[in-house]
């Protein structure tokens with residue numbers, strides 16, 4: 058994989074309807090499989106959703122967003138609801154959405170002790186590495202991606218649909234891009250680094 062993918066990758070929010078071959082999806086998942094993880098415990102699991110299954114996943118996301126307005130589980134995060142509706146629109150357009158689960162954890166709405174919390178932090182880092190590998194591999198293969206955390210707004214609905222007790226961490230929507238966004242701004246390096254050499 059070329060290192061350029063790190064620089065050329067963009068979040069894609071407009072997709073063409075063209076199907077993505079299963080072999081391409083599998084290459085992207087293979088990149089996730091070889092990601093580093095804490096104690097090499099590979100906490101990730103993936104559910105690949107296309108066609109009617111993806112439609113049903115999106116319908117559950119919509120039901121969750123509606124329920125979140127009426128009976129909020131995340132009242133302090135409602136500033137992000139409009140963005141979540143926009144994410145749903147993009148998920149509906151993308152031919153494939155991959156749900157990403159943490160197989161060692163459950164619902165984030167339950168209290169957990171310090172030990173579990175540390176485990177969760179480490180597993181979440183590992184899963185972030187796996188997702189980034191997927192995004193970069195997809196970029197290399199000419200496939201556009203969107204990393205999605207707005208699934209949190211429809212957590213109960215989506216995990217019920219997936220029939221899982223495992224923690225839904227994120228989703229990745231993918232397909233052939235129908236836009237070529239410019240690079241989004243980043244903070245300058247000197248604002249984020251302290252050298253103590």
Ligand SMILES: Cc1cc2nc3c(=O)[nH]c(=O)nc-3n(C[C@H](O)[C@H](O)[C@H](O)COP(=O)(O)O)c2cc1C
Nearest residue numbers: 066067068069140144203204205206207208240241
């Ligand atoms: C953990 C994480 C969660 C994200 N969740 C969403 C999301 O739910 N919806 C969305 O449209 N973009 C989402 N994004 C994409 C970010 O908005 C995007 O990466 C950022 O604006 C920088 O743009 P770029 O990816 O094109 O460089 C997410 C990105 C990350 C890393």
